[in-house]
Amino acid sequence: MRISLARSKIRWRVIALAIAALTVAGAATVVARTTTAEAAAPAPIGVEDEGASCPVSLPGSLTSNAKLPDPFKKLDGTRISTQSEWTCRREEIEQLAEKYVYGTKPAKPASVTGTVSRTGITVNVSDNGRSASFSASVSLPSGTGPFPAVVVFAGLGADTSTIQGAGVAVINYNPLSVGAEGTPRTNKQGAFYTLYGSSSSTGLLMAWAWGVSRIIDVIQQSGGSILKADALGVTGCSRYGKGAFVTGAFDERIALTMPIESGSGGAPIFRGIPGESGSQPLSSAYSEQPWLGDAFSSFTGNPNTLPVDTHEMVAMVAPRGLFMMENPHIDWLAAKSGSVAALGGAEVYKALGAGDNISYWSDIQDGTHCAVRPEWKTPLQQNLQKFLLRTGNAAGVIRVSSLKSGNLADWRDWTTPTLTGGTPTSAPPTSAPPTSAPPTSAPPTSAPPTSAPPTSAPPTSAPPTSAPPASCTASMVAGTVWGDRYNTAVNVTGSSNWVVTVTITAPQKISSTWNISASWDSSGNVMTARPNGNGNSFGFTTMFNGNTGARPRVSCRVG
Incomplete structure (x- = not known):
């Protein structure tokens, strides 16, 4: 099934543009407000990868490019000119990301069976003579259902009380049962590697994404009496934010993707991390756990030779809902490079006529890693209403803290085309910070993730060239x-x-x-x-x- 990306009857009217040097909670904000006559969420498509049948010929050699790759430029060197061309251009990006960053995401196994109850989901998969199983728990809101649902990685993501309070179910997914941490790359463990081999070159993030896709398969097959297969979201924080980001990019059945503080190897652009003071080095993100695919080892010292970058993974989510949340108070998390990824991906959203479907928010008070934040509650509710409940039409908001504010102009040498087949939109509106400091809230009680920063960033200066001392x-x-x-x-x-x-x-x-x-x-x-x-x-x-x-x-x- 193919869904047109054209947005009928969308009309943007710029009301005001004000540039203010405001310093509230460290945020200098540019205010640009727009209104729309219609801002309804696009319906998710019913297949995991709509462009799977597109012919793709990957390049035989790579060239260095310090700028972000042009998301509109096809592998044959031409640029797309219509919205309908995005499906196959997205497939090119997907295959580049699989080959060089995450590893291959196998197609749906030969057999996927399971059950959906009011308390849990079971998944049984078999392929090429191998079988594996895993499960997830379900927490339903009040009411009779069927319910939209958000898959929460290891119970650590967007505020589950807000999610359930909105009338959305929570699927608590343990990704470690599908791809275990603490294992060497040559002996990976979990349900994914039971099927595809412990020495598979696919990293944990893609294995985790594959697991969510199999949960969606079971929900689709269940008849929809408890959970709605066409109203699903995904969220996670820290290394689980990395997993949520990859999951939303690689499965088009997900209506709303919400990565939080994903850090190096997650949403932040690879090219920006080496120059961002205090951010987790790519070599560390690669070696801390086998999150990224084995092939990424070639790029930890020079990401400029990558033919793809994370702004294009942001673009892979378009035109579906995307709400990115980041923490600028912890250098290790590379929020500056994350803002560039969001701004670069937002250009694709705009070209597809879906500029109001992406939100980015790093203007926060509390610097605690993976805290539940009052600043995110209202946009979280709006995204749930728009993309899962389909009762709202709020436009997305780009709100970048000046503590970690990236400049897309420094990173691109390409322009955003006007694609025929729909009306391009302006960027999501940015909003001024609150005039008084919002209350802070305690971090979640679940165990914190492992991808957190040391308290001092290692310097990158070269060793001295003079004769070394004797001690x-x-x-x-x-x-x-x-x-x-x-x-x-x-x-x-x-x-x-x-x-x-x-x-x-x-x-x-x-x-x-x-x-x-x-x-x-x-x-x-x-x-x-x-x-x-x-x-x-x-x-x-x-x-x-x-x-x-x-x-x-x-x-x-x-x-």
């Missing part, structure tokens, strides 16, 4: 502590030819490192760290594993 010193900077892990940064002074020994207390275990070359002794309790060209600071994350005792010890010698 070195390593000092630790304690980082954030969560329920099951903590971060530590290490700064090395003296010789640039250093070797740092890190000793931890068993059964604690180092789960990830960044900015070093690392090796372990046979017990796994002593790590030897050497510079890898990224300066004289590095970091690591340690799992408690039931022992919350002594912090690691470090010592330094000249290697």
